[in-house]
Amino acid sequence: MSDLWEKIRAIRQSWRDPKRLNVLLDEWERRFGDAYNQIAEELVAEHTRSTWAKLSSQKEATSLDALISILWEEWTEGEFNIERSETEVQIFCTKCPIADAYKSINKENYGILFHCSEDPFIVKGFNPKIKFKRTKTLMNADDCCDHYYYLE
Amino acid sequence: MYINTHLHLDDPWLKGDQRRQEAIQDIDRNHIVTFAQSCSIESYKKILSYSTKSRFIFPSFGILPWYAHEYIDRTEEVVDLCEGAMMLGEVGLDERNAEDKACIPHQRPLFKIFLEAAENKNLLMNLHFRGTEEEGFNLLKSYNIKKAIFHSYSGSLELMDQITDQGYFYSVGLSSLFLNRMKNVRRDLFVEKVKNIPDDLLVLEIDELPTIEWFKMDFEVSSTLFPKIIKVIAEIRNSTPEEIESQCHKNVTKLIGKDPRLKNITKVLK
Numbered sequence: 001m002s003d004l005w006e007k008i009r010a011i012r013q014s015w016r017d018p019k020r021l022n023v024l025l026d027e028w029e030r031r032f033g034d035a036y037n038q039i040a041e042e043l044v045a046e047h048t049r050s051t052w053a054k055l056s057s058q059k060e061a062t063s064l065d066a067l068i069s070i071l072w073e074e075w076t077e078g079e080f081n082i083e084r085s086e087t088e089v090q091i092f093c094t095k096c097p098i099a100d101a102y103k104s105i106n107k108e109n110y111g112i113l114f115h116c117s118e119d120p121f122i123v124k125g126f127n128p129k130i131k132f133k134r135t136k137t138l139m140n141a142d143d144c145c146d147h148y149y150y151l152e
Numbered sequence: 153m154y155i156n157t158h159l160h161l162d163d164p165w166l167k168g169d170q171r172r173q174e175a176i177q178d179i180d181r182n183h184i185v186t187f188a189q190s191c192s193i194e195s196y197k198k199i200l201s202y203s204t205k206s207r208f209i210f211p212s213f214g215i216l217p218w219y220a221h222e223y224i225d226r227t228e229e230v231v232d233l234c235e236g237a238m239m240l241g242e243v244g245l246d247e248r249n250a251e252d253k254a255c256i257p258h259q260r261p262l263f264k265i266f267l268e269a270a271e272n273k274n275l276l277m278n279l280h281f282r283g284t285e286e287e288g289f290n291l292l293k294s295y296n297i298k299k300a301i302f303h304s305y306s307g308s309l310e311l312m313d314q315i316t317d318q319g320y321f322y323s324v325g326l327s328s329l330f331l332n333r334m335k336n337v338r339r340d341l342f343v344e345k346v347k348n349i350p351d352d353l354l355v356l357e358i359d360e361l362p363t364i365e366w367f368k369m370d371f372e373v374s375s376t377l378f379p380k381i382i383k384v385i386a387e388i389r390n391s392t393p394e395e396i397e398s399q400c401h402k403n404v405t406k407l408i409g410k411d412p413r414l415k416n417i418t419k420v421l422k
Contacts, residue, residue, distance in 0.1 A: 002416070004200060004211075006416065039197055
């Protein structure tokens with residue numbers, strides 16, 4: 001395994017400890033620099049896609065309801081509300097501890113890179129027929145994350 | 153434990169995702185420490201992705217000299233990627249086998265970028281020289297390169313003495329399975345070179361997993377190829393497969409040393 005992937009995993013797992021997260025992100029900048037940011041985004045995307053494809057297959061679930069249930073309803077650390085119909089689900093998330101962690105160390109750009117960038121690939125992996133849109137993110141200093149899932 | 157210091161896992165060397173998946177699973181299941189080589193920036197990105205699938209796959213960043221002309225305007229990107237790389241390869245000089253001769257004037261400037269990075273960060277280099285061994289060797293010395301593997305060495309026996317004095321390593325592998333396909337002179341020279349490698353500078357490689365497309369052979373994975381390769385090399389060197397495997401393990405351990413960039417390799421080397 002490359003030390004690049006090892007570092008990405010460590011960063012992604014450290015949001016509960018902003019001090020450690022800050023140290024890891026400083027190390028990331030020193031060791032890899034900007035040239036590796038796009039690569040990291042691609043690796044996170046591929047990892048997320050394959051992880052959620054596996055999960056969907058294990059649970060034998062591909063419906064929009066199943067996705068929302070696993071992704072949102074089982075998540076207890078954020079604050080959000082869900083508006084749903086048969087073919088679409090709108091989430092408004094107004095508190096996210098991951099965004100709070102990155103904001104507390106003024107490194108929101110890395111929050112987007114290592115966390116928020118994965119959201120479209122969760123959906124692609126789980127069921128490519130489900131589509132995803134988002135126009136606002138807390139990490140980007142918006143008032144909420146407006147995740148929108150729909151069936152074409 | 154098998155240690156493969158030079159393998160290509162991406163296309164066109166290994167055609168098709170199914171074979172690739174099989175190759176990666178084989179590496180992972182059989183704990184085959186594998187230095188995965190790249191030949192372009194795009195190839196490096198793929199190799200990085202494959203390296204997330206097994207803790208035994210270690211990505212190496214390189215651009216084959218054949219593609220040097222495609223990087224005239226991307227030198228900054230190459231420099232930046234070298235900064236974060238674990239090791240460098242496959243890099244070097246090769247005018248003989250370059251299909252597109254447009255690459256030739258750009259090979260040396262590109263190779264010097266890799267040499268500078270290796271010198272500054274003390275990076276391990278996996279080298280491809282074809283007909284340019286002496287020039288390549290002199291460049292390595294002039295840049296004070298400490299850790300280098302001559303992949304499938306194709307230079308003279310005389311130059312081997314100087315390379316050996318410098319402590320650079322030689323990787324041999326798949327070609328040993330094609331002795332019966334070689335003409336007599338070429339076969340004799342190959343055997344002489346394999347015999348001429350000092351015990352403490354020999355490491356193993358596969359380079360490309362054989363396929364019908366490349367070698368007119370059925371596809372085979374590393375775990376079944378290695379015993380065959382080691383057996384032939386042991387016969388040539390008047391040794392035993394166990395001794396060859398053990399010696400190569402020692403040599404890779406020495407080559408890696410305490411390089412912090414290669415600490416994940418040290419972790420999996422038993």
